[in-house]
Amino acid sequence: MSDARGGGDRRRGPRQKSRTAPAERSRRGSPARRTAHAVLQAVGEGAYANLELPKALRRARLDDRDAAFATELTYGTLRMQGFYDAVITEAAGRATSRLDGGVLDVLRMGAHQVLAMRVPDHAAADQAVALARSVAGPGAAGLVNAVMRRISESSVAEWRERVVPVEPLAERLSIEHSHPVWIVKALRQALIGHGVATSETADNAVAELLAAHNVPAPVSLVARPGLAEVDELLGAGAHVGRWSPFAAELDGGDPGAIAAVRDGRAAVQDEGSQLLALALAAAPVSGRGDGATEQWLDLCAGPGGKAGLLAAEALAQGADLVANEISDHRAELVRQTLRPALTAAQTAGRHLEVRTGDGREFGVDEPERYDRVLVDAPCTGLGALRRRPEARWRRQPSDLVGLGPLQRGLLVAAIEATRPGGVVAYATCSPHLSETTFVVRDVLKKRDDVEQIEARDLLAHVATGGLTDLGDGPHAQMWPHIHGTDGMFLAVLRKRA
Numbered sequence: 001m002s003d004a005r006g007g008g009d010r011r012r013g014p015r016q017k018s019r020t021a022p023a024e025r026s027r028r029g030s031p032a033r034r035t036a037h038a039v040l041q042a043v044g045e046g047a048y049a050n051l052e053l054p055k056a057l058r059r060a061r062l063d064d065r066d067a068a069f070a071t072e073l074t075y076g077t078l079r080m081q082g083f084y085d086a087v088i089t090e091a092a093g094r095a096t097s098r099l100d101g102g103v104l105d106v107l108r109m110g111a112h113q114v115l116a117m118r119v120p121d122h123a124a125a126d127q128a129v130a131l132a133r134s135v136a137g138p139g140a141a142g143l144v145n146a147v148m149r150r151i152s153e154s155s156v157a158e159w160r161e162r163v164v165p166v167e168p169l170a171e172r173l174s175i176e177h178s179h180p181v182w183i184v185k186a187l188r189q190a191l192i193g194h195g196v197a198t199s200e201t202a203d204n205a206v207a208e209l210l211a212a213h214n215v216p217a218p219v220s221l222v223a224r225p226g227l228a229e230v231d232e233l234l235g236a237g238a239h240v241g242r243w244s245p246f247a248a249e250l251d252g253g254d255p256g257a258i259a260a261v262r263d264g265r266a267a268v269q270d271e272g273s274q275l276l277a278l279a280l281a282a283a284p285v286s287g288r289g290d291g292a293t294e295q296w297l298d299l300c301a302g303p304g305g306k307a308g309l310l311a312a313e314a315l316a317q318g319a320d321l322v323a324n325e326i327s328d329h330r331a332e333l334v335r336q337t338l339r340p341a342l343t344a345a346q347t348a349g350r351h352l353e354v355r356t357g358d359g360r361e362f363g364v365d366e367p368e369r370y371d372r373v374l375v376d377a378p379c380t381g382l383g384a385l386r387r388r389p390e391a392r393w394r395r396q397p398s399d400l401v402g403l404g405p406l407q408r409g410l411l412v413a414a415i416e417a418t419r420p421g422g423v424v425a426y427a428t429c430s431p432h433l434s435e436t437t438f439v440v441r442d443v444l445k446k447r448d449d450v451e452q453i454e455a456r457d458l459l460a461h462v463a464t465g466g467l468t469d470l471g472d473g474p475h476a477q478m479w480p481h482i483h484g485t486d487g488m489f490l491a492v493l494r495k496r497a
């Protein structure tokens, strides 16, 4: 068993020597646990786990096994925080709001080790006590010891029985699957609104969706066409992807160890996200007829995932692409992502440009210029909760209030910037009705120069498998529990010629 699990396991073969002496580990908690705790504390202050954890792992110089333990401990604790807080409230006999923040994170981590990671009770408790002592002083040790003992007395199934209310449904699912109640309700409505559940089947459907958010997402890779081959990724240990012709999936290991990923010819990208870019590139456009080069626009490109695939497709089809992003920092990320494509475009005499600016200005600044426009709108990200474990706790219903006008403004600008016969793809990584179908409906209501075309057919056309269950149409919604992708929404609009 790993050092991080509180002991040594020779069955797992030779391992690097820990840099921390055993006495130190039992006094302050193991390095893996201290690392996870530091990340949880930073996340509590606003940091992003996916950015903070790699830095913390590097700083702690953990070996592979302890790094994997710290990663599972951090992500698993963040995901199941809602359930663990209910358990801790019961076990401590007091609300979690009455516990010191550092101690609460120690207890959440302890609950995760005992209830989900099969760490022996005594090891989890000893380590929790040591960690609590080091972060909050000796006074915390007694409480943590008592709470850990109580948590260990019951299995996870028994804890579910005790802390999950039978009714109302949203509260039940909220505790059982560890999501805020407002997200449970919004996702249930979205499943019905997108036509993949009825009011009779929605309870089961939303439970499946919430459960899917608690399973780590697969590491999907894209081999950017013209720059890398899927075979190159397969040769590096990945297996064939499920939907995208350019996808491969890694079962484990560091994607950065693959040369094509290091060079930016391939990248980590959800397959749903790949399909959206491919659907826009494949959508029929009409009316140009002058033999002129097609002009493509990615209006909200940062950090550049879809732009990377669009740029490769633009090069393959002999089109030009502008990738725009409002934030300087994120525009720089787009530049880095597009570096190999920028070189290839220069060689091919194609125009590929990264711009920094407000996408809402394109309609006025460049009316009717573009043939294909992607609006991958800023959104709540409720479709990507399995990748961003803390996002469910950080997002608020009030976020939708600010995003709504921005999403509508960007879609209007995209339509204005599209020439007659051209197409606009409106996408979000959220299935929330307020940022998907309602946005499209509101914008279409006020215009007669644009029609919605079948996004489901386009996605099915570019996908390698039989892609179904995308909803009532004409827009399409992908789901983690149905398609194994992030919850991506796509509506495709054609400007009337």
Ligand SMILES: C[S@@+](CC[C@H](N)C(=O)[O-])C[C@H]1O[C@@H](n2cnc3c(N)ncnc32)[C@H](O)[C@@H]1O
Pocket: 273, 299, 300, 301, 302, 303, 304, 305, 306, 307, 324, 325, 326, 327, 330, 357, 358, 359, 360, 376, 377, 378, 379, 406, 429
């Ligand atoms: C969902 S992300 C785009 C993800 C990107 N397409 C990808 O695949 O990597 C939305 C982006 O829109 C940017 N954004 C927000 N407001 C904007 C605006 N008014 N104009 C242009 N970009 C904006 C955000 O900074 C963010 O990078």
